Amino acid sequence: MIHPTRLALAAGLLAFTALSAPSRAAQTLDELLDETKNARAAQAKVNAAREREFLASRDRQAALLAEALKQRDAAEARGNQLSAQFDANEVKIGEQEELLNNRLGSLGELFGVVRQVSADVYSVIYNSLVSAQFLGRDDFLADLSKAKELPTIEELEKLWYEMMRETIETGRVVRFTTNVVSEDGKPAEAEVVRIGGFIAMTNGKYASYLPNVRKLTVLSRQPPSELTALAREVGEARNGYARAAVDPSRGVLLALYVQRPNVWERIQRGEAVGYVIITVGVIGSLLALYQFVYLIRVRTAVKRQLANLDSPSLDNPLGRVLASFKGDPSKVEDDAEVVELRISEAVLREVPVLERFQAFLRLAVAAGPLLGLIGTVVGMIITFQVITETGSSDPRLMAAGIGQAMIATVLGLGIAIPLLFVNAGLSSLSRQVVQILDEQSTGILAESIERSRSGQSTDLLADRIEGMRRG
Numbered sequence: 001m002i003h004p005t006r007l008a009l010a011a012g013l014l015a016f017t018a019l020s021a022p023s024r025a026a027q028t029l030d031e032l033l034d035e036t037k038n039a040r041a042a043q044a045k046v047n048a049a050r051e052r053e054f055l056a057s058r059d060r061q062a063a064l065l066a067e068a069l070k071q072r073d074a075a076e077a078r079g080n081q082l083s084a085q086f087d088a089n090e091v092k093i094g095e096q097e098e099l100l101n102n103r104l105g106s107l108g109e110l111f112g113v114v115r116q117v118s119a120d121v122y123s124v125i126y127n128s129l130v131s132a133q134f135l136g137r138d139d140f141l142a143d144l145s146k147a148k149e150l151p152t153i154e155e156l157e158k159l160w161y162e163m164m165r166e167t168i169e170t171g172r173v174v175r176f177t178t179n180v181v182s183e184d185g186k187p188a189e190a191e192v193v194r195i196g197g198f199i200a201m202t203n204g205k206y207a208s209y210l211p212n213v214r215k216l217t218v219l220s221r222q223p224p225s226e227l228t229a230l231a232r233e234v235g236e237a238r239n240g241y242a243r244a245a246v247d248p249s250r251g252v253l254l255a256l257y258v259q260r261p262n263v264w265e266r267i268q269r270g271e272a273v274g275y276v277i278i279t280v281g282v283i284g285s286l287l288a289l290y291q292f293v294y295l296i297r298v299r300t301a302v303k304r305q306l307a308n309l310d311s312p313s314l315d316n317p318l319g320r321v322l323a324s325f326k327g328d329p330s331k332v333e334d335d336a337e338v339v340e341l342r343i344s345e346a347v348l349r350e351v352p353v354l355e356r357f358q359a360f361l362r363l364a365v366a367a368g369p370l371l372g373l374i375g376t377v378v379g380m381i382i383t384f385q386v387i388t389e390t391g392s393s394d395p396r397l398m399a400a401g402i403g404q405a406m407i408a409t410v411l412g413l414g415i416a417i418p419l420l421f422v423n424a425g426l427s428s429l430s431r432q433v434v435q436i437l438d439e440q441s442t443g444i445l446a447e448s449i450e451r452s453r454s455g456q457s458t459d460l461l462a463d464r465i466e467g468m469r470r471g
Helices: 004-020 029-104 107-126 137-145 153-170 225-236 252-258 263-269 271-306 317-327 336-354 358-390 395-454 458-470
Strands: 173-181 187-195 199-202 205-210 215-218
Touching (some): 107 137, 107 153, 137 153, 199 215, 199 225, 205 225, 317 336, 317 395, 358 395
Parallel strands (some): 173 215
Antiparallel strands (some): 173 187, 187 199, 199 205, 205 215
16 A cells, blocks of 8 residues: 555656656556656756765865965965064164264255255245246256255255346346237337336336236336336437336336326315316416506506606506596596595596405305315215125225315315415405506696686696606
């Protein structure tokens, strides 16, 4: 009797065999037994192959393990050898460093001094005007100031040479040709006259050195004409001596000087109030000039009339006063009071013309400072607005308002003070002419009274006047 377990195992093997390889289904128990036997044989064969493969792999792993262990042992031995050599090298390096320090002695201090001196000389030469003629000489000093090794004899000699060359060139006036950047930003070859390390000129203009681009550039704004004239003279000079401007600060003062605003720019800072002040001043100056010329001509004509009182001329105030009672016999009055009134009328008719425009000049003298005060107040208002808006009291931000305030004050005083003197001069000239008219009219009045009392004729009065003129 077949055991149920075996029967189940046989059924399973049979099913496996049926699934793995399609074959004819067993019809009898003998066929089922054969198939089971064949399946076991195939399985045993597969197991044997797997066992052989496992054993071969085990042998290979053992060989690899042995090789790895061998390499590990060799690496450990190499590491121990290198560690020992490293320790030995450390000891040797320490001995050599000690020997080097002993042999260097004071050369270590020399290295530090050379680096420091190189850095100081580099900062001087980098910004020096002499470098515009000798380009690239600062590169060596830059490298030497950062060197980590002792300088060689050649490097020390070159450092000494650059120091001596800078000292010598600072005291020389030389002429050389180099690239110069013009006002429009275009470089071009140009002749340059360099006065030491202080100032450089080209084509009658002043130039500054830009160390970052290693070029000379013509100043966008040139100093006043008297200084540019000196630059032209120096550029044209070929021998002898020539006057020249020198900037002891090596360009700093010149750069600040050319930024100073000219007269027109200062006037523009005064804005509307400044223009009003200038307009008042120009009008007053023109009127004063016109009246001054008029008074000079009148004074000359009056002096000429004083030399010829017998022939009154209508081209001057004195002649018109004399003609008012002497030019026409019908105008000669016997009554002294009438003569006095006629003379006063003639004098008063001349005075307004002699004193014209003086009232306007006095008004301009008084209004000038007041207009300047208005400009000052406006400028301070602008300054306070800037402080309020920015919350800062930076002078550069407040410069516009303060400049407007100061310029307006200067303009106001600038027209008031000259017009004050001009008005005083015109008043003096007009008073002199009026004084002559008063004197002559008083003398004529006295002659008229004397003639009225003595009953002398008109010819006697003329003789008396002639006598006064000669006396």
